[in-house]
Amino acid sequence: MNLSAFQQTCRDRVNATLSDTINALPEHSETLKQAMEYALLIGGKRMRPFLVYATGEMLSVAETDLDGPAASIEAIHAYSLIHDDLPAMDDDDLRRGHPTCHIQFDEATAILAGDALQTLAFEILCDYPITTELTVKRIELVKIVSHAAGYNGMCGGQAMDLAATDQEISQQQLEALHSKKTGALLSACVEMAIALAADITPQNKQHLMNFARTIGLAFQVQDDILDVVGDSAVLGKPQGSDQQQNKSTYPAMLGLAEAQAYLDDLHQQALQALRALPYNTQMLVSFTDFVIHRTY
Template sequence: MTDYTKRINDMLELSLQPGQPGQNQRLVEAMRYSVLGGGKRLRPKLVYATGQALDVADSRLDAPAAAVECIHAYSLVHDDLPAMDDDDLRRGQATTHVAFDPATAILAGDALQARAFEMLAGNEALDCSAGERSELIRLLAEAAGWRGMVSGQMSDMAAEGQALTQEQLEHVHARKTGALLRACVLMPAALCPTLSRDSHAALDRFATHIGLAFQVRDDVIDVESSTETLGKTQGADAAHHKATYPALMGLDAAKAYAERLVEDACAALAEIEGRIDGDTDALEAIARAIVERES
């Protein structure tokens, strides 16, 4: 995982180099600020770890890994805006709209989203067929768009101050948080044409379970952790009257639920052991780290 952190940071630095023809310097500064200013890099690590399980070379995964991190960063920039969550702190530093201004933050987010698809469309190291490249673009677009992350964010905002059932809450978060994490697993799978339908389905279940576990744990640490530990404002969910798992089922029950989801995810991985060319150790490590994290 340490190697993957360095690899993705190097790839992001290369992908967002300043001084290119046609660039606006302030826009590029805001993009780099939003992406290169820290973060756990969970999503790109998940891309590489899935590739490790399926014996897909890291070099073929650099563009998908960087693309998902750009999409994630763009979503954070927009989520923090005054018109949405109105947050001033992200990753221990001022949010992009505070460090620059709201208009620049909007444009930086827009540009990061476009840059993600530019990388998928044009990176030669992907070494894949036109059909596989098209599927990568489709998977990321679906995860990020009107049936995925953006739809989930809209539903999350609409649910503020409302009492949701667990089923309704999970439907929101399957799109808001889970969709992009699911794409991180399915994109490497798209580069493995020999993968059986059953193994693909097991990986899909794994991704769905960890996506939900991530959000449940996120809700828990918003209650338990400090602003210093989180790197963002603690208690923001309660301040915005958001529907959360601790509010719905209680703090201890939410913790237990996240742990059950991770066990279900690891059980899905166990189904494919011996049927794939690589190993799932890194995927299991990521799954377990999700419920152990404090930020």
């Protein structure tokens, strides 16, 4: 299966799981439920679920055992986007080519939808059908996601990003910021697949986590570049918004050409980590190329 076909399979699986999960919720707050569904299912690249499925398949983990982690991480991602778009944060009106959640509904509903999606992620990990012998892994999965999403990961990185706005920071500080804000959830995708694998050596786990950290940083560098050179119609959000808010980005710090050169270096680092693995890494190699060259 080529990359495009596998990406579509991943999207279909995670969308079905998320849709079934939302539909199973009781109807005591219809507007909140609609806002949650809107934020989850109006589109998205589903790169995080892809990483869960691609890594898991490479490690011979059953797809059904990966459905919960894939849906959980996407629920966390969707909640983070709702909150990022709020007036108190990035104050964006457009997400994935559609009105942001607080524009489509209202601010209070958007805040609650984000809160509810965050907790739903952990419900999914606790309740989704899983192979009997892997049941003991549920708490490890919860720990991985909570660490990646909270103070030590995404939320901490977002706070660092806000503090760095209108400030001059070093490249080392910028990388530390993005390793948490963006990289932590991407690393968690790979880490959850590793946790469910039957047999993987510490050395191979380290190679995979090195890949995850590198691709997480590369993802953010390319995002920063696209904010400068991308097309709003393709991006699904306003181009140039980071520049307008005077955020710390790689093009602003290094210049566009140097940022692209750094992205190319990260590309090679990610491929090198994959070459060290004794598995069929072709899907992850194709994904790495896609991340580096994507236009949205």
